[in-house]
Amino acid sequence: MDVHKSGFVNIIGLPNTGKSTLLNSLVGEKISIITCKPQTTRHRILGIINEHNFQIIFSDTPGIITPVYPMQKIMMQYVKKSLEDADIILLMTEVGKLRNFPMFFNEIKKINVPIIILINKIDKIKMKYYNNILHDSVNYWKKLFPNSEILPISAIKKTNQDFLMKKIISLLSEHPPYYPKELFSNKSERFFVNEIIREKIFCLYKQEIPYSVEIDTILFKEKKNSIYISSYIYVERDSQKLILIGKNRNSLKKLKFLSIKSIELFLKKKIELEFYVKVSPKWRYNYKKLKFFGY
Numbered sequence: 001m002d003v004h005k006s007g008f009v010n011i012i013g014l015p016n017t018g019k020s021t022l023l024n025s026l027v028g029e030k031i032s033i034i035t036c037k038p039q040t041t042r043h044r045i046l047g048i049i050n051e052h053n054f055q056i057i058f059s060d061t062p063g064i065i066t067p068v069y070p071m072q073k074i075m076m077q078y079v080k081k082s083l084e085d086a087d088i089i090l091l092m093t094e095v096g097k098l099r100n101f102p103m104f105f106n107e108i109k110k111i112n113v114p115i116i117i118l119i120n121k122i123d124k125i126k127m128k129y130y131n132n133i134l135h136d137s138v139n140y141w142k143k144l145f146p147n148s149e150i151l152p153i154s155a156i157k158k159t160n161q162d163f164l165m166k167k168i169i170s171l172l173s174e175h176p177p178y179y180p181k182e183l184f185s186n187k188s189e190r191f192f193v194n195e196i197i198r199e200k201i202f203c204l205y206k207q208e209i210p211y212s213v214e215i216d217t218i219l220f221k222e223k224k225n226s227i228y229i230s231s232y233i234y235v236e237r238d239s240q241k242l243i244l245i246g247k248n249r250n251s252l253k254k255l256k257f258l259s260i261k262s263i264e265l266f267l268k269k270k271i272e273l274e275f276y277v278k279v280s281p282k283w284r285y286n287y288k289k290l291k292f293f294g295y
């Protein structure tokens, strides 16, 4: 009989480097939301690949920042935990961006599990500069983490993804599956609904609105041919509520339209969606409220 391998492969790195894009691409499901803005991911989200002879549990994590307010402090606790319980670390970096970590540099240095440094977005470099820019990036990371492997990738184009998968499987230890084999994530359908709505808000609104928003889906009711979903959208101030709703409720209508399309694609079922916009002053600074929101 084949041996069974299993382990935790945690994706860590600076904001906006493509961690969530890679997770989704590896697992083949839209598990994590992706936007062009930094600090999109706020939670630790598992994406699980199940095969008869292995189970890989990937973790997407929030981008590493120096935390200012309590929500960001909790986000960095998720990163810290992911550094502690990894069997393999995928350290996500972006080609040509030679930036160190504001937090966790020493923790990463001290880690005694394999680290694979991924140099992402190589599709963005022009051919004539390719060798120079890639060479500089490889040298930069090799100097900082001499014992790690370095692999240039494109999460969007799946460049070197097969190679990465083979490498990960070769590094995994023999172990029974940690999770039931039918699971592809640890999060609930409500969580994914919240995240999809938040993704649309990140894309539709500017400045501080995306960062001041939290979603709480209060009703998720399966009907015969559809699912009825009712979600609260929390902002921090009345002025933000006005912007979110927009003139003649036009902004909210657009948000609803885009959210419905994406949620239906994810749940593979027709949905009815109701929004209620609420103000919860300074929720990002309040540990009790953060706990209520699932942090």
Ligand SMILES: Nc1nc2c(ncn2[C@@H]2O[C@H](COP(=O)(O)OP(=O)(O)OP(=O)(O)O)[C@@H](O)[C@H]2O)c(=O)[nH]1
Pocket: 014, 015, 016, 017, 018, 019, 020, 021, 022, 033, 034, 035, 036, 037, 038, 039, 040, 041, 042, 061, 062, 063, 064, 120, 121, 122, 123, 124, 153, 154, 155, 156, 157
């Ligand atoms: N050109 C190019 N863009 C990429 C690639 N991977 C990700 N991106 C883009 O980079 C942006 C950020 O991607 P995310 O996957 O959300 O990045 P992240 O590291 O999860 O960001 P945070 O959650 O904020 O830490 C998005 O606009 C992606 O489309 C890639 O391989 N090539």
Ligand SMILES: [Mg+2]
Pocket: 019, 020, 021, 032, 033, 034, 040, 041, 060, 061, 062, 063
């Ligand atoms: Mg992300």
